[in-house]
Amino acid sequence: MAKKEKSNLRVASDEMSSSEIHSIILRGVLYTLKSIFTSYYVSENIEALMSYINEKKIIDPKEYKRLLAEAKDFYPVILCALFIAPIKNTTKNYKLKSLAKDKKDELFKELHKIFMDFFTDWLCNVELDPLLYYRIGLSYNKRFNIGLYIKKQNSYYLTEIENQILNGQILDILCIYMIEEVAIQLGIAGLDYIDYYKNVNCSINNDSLQDSIII
Secondary structure, eight states, X not given: OHHHHHXXXXXXXXXXXXXXHHHHHHHHHHHHHHHHOSEEEOOSOHHHXXXXXXXXXXXXXXXXXXXXXXXXXXXXXXXXXXXXXXXXXXXXXXXXXXXXXXXXXXXXXXHHXXXXXXXXXXXXXXXXXXXXXXXXXXXXXXXXXXXXXXXXXXXXXXXXXXXXXXXXXXXXXXXXXXXXHHHHHHHHTTOBOOOXXXXXXXXXXXXXXXXXXXX
């Protein structure tokens, strides 16, 4: 009996499993969606989105189900899954606890491109506080045109170019904010994988901010 009990003992370790790290990433995604948007929802093309994810095979089905049970919503789980492969590859299957600055910068740029591409096609329906979004944009030296956003919310017609400008601004700020939030959660867990945005240049435009608040 004593031998059996002894064999079941586990040595304490600060090593985290892949699932634990995925849950940390998911936490960062959930914090992002809850803090940057007043509401978000997927109302259409759900089947097309799921087909896209299944074709990409970005997450193991069992891990997807586990994270879905945590999030209670499939959309943040998909966003979490998009983080996994780049981080996993860069950190040698999570064996590294920190990365050199150049590797962190490369990872930030890779993630930014992944999410810009994804959100361009698959951003869910969102509602946001334009003043909050504007202030977040200022912290990144990014434009957010409050005037265009309010016009759109009040059912004013926007030209195709105006829509592209507004959507590009929303997506750029969202991507940076979410990557930073995930970086913070990983950092709290002792995983130094991603630096803050100010250390990385992944801007989609370099326009001045002077007219971004004009209504």
